[in-house]
Amino acid sequence: MSVATLGAGARVTVDLGAVAHNTRTLAARARGELMAVVKADGFGHGAADVARTALGAGATWLGVTGLGEALALRAAGLTAPLLSWLNPLGEDFAAAVRQQVDLAVPSLxxxxxxxxxxxxxxxxxTGMARDGAAPGEWGALFEAAREAEASGRIVVTGVMSHLAGPETARAVRSFRDGIAAAFAAGLRPRVCHLAATAATLTRPETHFDLVRTGAGLVGIDPSGGDTALRGAMTLTAPVVEVRRVPAGTPVGYDHTWRAARDTCLALLPVGYADGLPRAAGPWAEVLLGGRRCRVAGRISMDQIVVEAGPGVRIGDTAIVFGPGDDGEPAVGDWAAWAGTLPHEIVTGLGRRPYRHVIGGL
Known part of the structure; x- marks a missing residue:
């Protein structure tokens, strides 16, 4: 066995050119304005970078979950209309006013x-029983908002909701009823918005004045369709050890894998602390030496072992996941192996991998 010299470990490359392409694709589908949702650090891709790129490619709004995320974007110099929609009552809403951040209001x-x-x-x-005022509370919320606006205390900029997935037609009817009730109460919101990425791509009747796209910006299509979105993230790792082992050699914790034949094993310094889901282990693959190589044994905190092909050497680079253009696994493959969503894969990457940003406008 030989060991590599110290050097770069796992590496995340974010392709802003892909973000720009995806934004243009989504903007072309939208019937109204497009909000670039960059919550969770731009779905793990870098919130400020994704936001700037999306705004340059057709987005007109930015959206995040918490106020802290919104203020970080303002600190990064982003001045576009910006909405934050999930905040506890004790949040510093005055800071939002100072920084011109719109706020979602789900309750009296x-x-x-x-x-x-x-x-x-x-x-x-409108059907999730999650965030937002229940239908029985809409009348009181609209009336109180009208009074607050009439007094000059607030401005009602928008009305919003979120789709659960099933029963979309019912949710759309409910949202239309809500908008009508808001107008009947004397409110005149400028933007009404309901659709996220999946509905932006597949359900134009959900678009209203504005669509909110987040996952789609980085190449994730929750609708399962074929919309030519491009994956914007690639995770690679170098080979740090190689060894030849005889048939029957066990690998890793609990010896869940044994070599079926004399074979070559390669060690990669990336594991579940870096965001690889441990549950994916029995099925996961990487691209190494031009071929798909199966993970051998359990995914550990800091490392994985793969059954490599002939000719693999220390210092070679394995593509753990990427856009899939060269036959490497995509984020969706890792999600399927782990029984989860691509969103969880890209937002779950740890802080250890070196980050590199390419492309852009």
Whole structure:
């Protein structure tokens, strides 16, 4: 056995050219404006980089979950309209007003907590029983919002909801009812928005004035369709050890894998602490030496072993996942092996892999 000299370990490459391509594709599908949702650090791709790229490629709004994410974008110099939609009552809403961040209001309590000058999007539950005011609360919320707006304390910029997936037609009807009730109460929101990436691509009747796309910006198509979105992230790792082993050699914790024949094993310094889902182990593959190589044994915290082909050497680079253009596994493959969503793979990467950004406008 030989060991590689110290050097770079796992590496994440983010392709902003792919983000720009995906934004243009999504903007072409949208019937109204497009919000680039860059929550969770731009789905693990870098919030500020993804935001700038998306704005340059057709997005007109930015969206995040928490106010902290929104203020970080403002600190990075991004001045586009920006919405934050999941905040506890104790949040510093005055900071949102100072930084011109719109806020979602899902309840009367949140409305009461809005400081003077707040720009709000009234958030309605249309079938998820998650965030947003329940239908029975809409009338009171609209009336209170009208009074607050009439007094000059707030501006009602939007009305919003979110689709659960099933029963989309029912949710659309419910949202239309909510918009009508808001107008009947005397409100005049500028943007009504319901659709996320999947509905942006497949359900134009859900688009209204604005669509919110996040996963699609980085190449994830939750609709399962074929829309030519391009994966924007590649994870690679170098080979740090190689060894020849005889048939029957066990590998890793609990010896869940044994060599079926005399073979070559390669060790890669990437594991579940870097975001590889441990549950994917029995099926996972990487691209190494021009061929798919199966993970041998369990995925460990810091490393995986793969059954490599002939000629693999220390210092060779394995593609753990990427766009799939060269036969490497895609993020969706890792999600399928782990029984999860691609979103969880890209947002779950740890801080250890070196980050490299390419492309852009």
């Amino acid at each position: 309590a949140h409305l009461a907590a809005m400081p003077p000058g707040a720009r709000v999007h009234l958030q309605l539950d």
